[in-house]
Amino acid sequence: MPEKVLAHLDIRADGTYVDMTIGPGGHSELILESAPQGSLIGIDRDEQALELARQRLARFGGRFRLFHRRYSQLRAILEEAGVDEVDGVLIDTGLSRDQMLDPARGFSFDSREALDMRMDQSQELTGYEVVNNYSEEKLYQVLRRIGSGREARKLATWIVSFREGSGPIRTTAQLAEIIAAQMATAARRGKKRHPATPWLMAIRIEVNDEIDELQSGLQMATQALRPGVGRLVVLTWAGHEHGLVRRELRALQNPRTSGPPALLLDKGHRKPRVKYLTPRPLYPDEDEIRRNPAVRTCRLHAAQAV
Helix, strand or coil: CHHHHHHHHCCCCCCEEEECCCCCCHHHHHHHHHCCCCEEEEEECCHHHHHHHHHHCHHHHHHEEEEECCHHHHHHHHHHHCCCCECEEEEECCCCHHHHHCHHHCCCCCCCCECCCCCCCCCCCCHHHHHHHCCHHHHHHHHCCCCCHHHHHHHHHHHHHHHHHHCCCCEHHHHHHHHHHHCHHHHHCCCCCCCCHHHHHHHHHHHHCHHHHHHHHHHHHHHHECCCCCEEEEEECCHHHHHHHHHHHHHHHCCCCCCCHHHECCCCCECCCEEECCCCCECCCHHHHHHCHHHHHCEEEEEEEC
């Protein structure tokens, strides 16, 4: 949805922008093209993605800087870059095509290499650790973020039983086969996606601490926006992300009476931080879906600093 992204960022020719999930640099390239005197800060946890972005953006010279960091480190990044406020922030929560197609990363259900699932290859926690060393209760808590409690409990019990009887689960493909054997009813109902897909996502979310990072990223991003003009655009790809972003942006627009002292007014009410521009998230149009079927689950959320 690149055109919608640029439109809702409301690009200024000399603006300063942050791409918090730069990936291979596609959105950042469009932003720098649209802001000929502007600058961009690119962030990603994946060093391979940062290298691809560095190559793609090389023609823009010194107008961009890249950081191997997390969402939650945005404040420190801006301080290091000598930037106080920015005109726009983009967050794209989806995996890149390069990540999905690399079997060594273990994101795809047909990967027969090590059960990894790390976005940042330097971190310690992997999918193997979650699946093979978490207790049944802890594994259940991971899985229930995506599916129903009953199904999550059943699957957690089965995974623990399997690993105790047959040894460690070593690859994503093996894990997907185990899950499919237990969750075959979805396939019988004619659903097109692999029955393991949401459960693998739940494990990936745990490995990369995606929920807490996204919440922190939204807070950091809205604090960094230039008052009155700064824009935030978020692309989400799954139901739990759609809901989380809607809740967070609504809360930032209509805050409650409790919260950090810095946000409190004299009467104890928190200051609204943003105006939510898309109370109903934007969907890709039919042409976009036809060109790229993977985009069908994408939703665009936008807000403006107040």
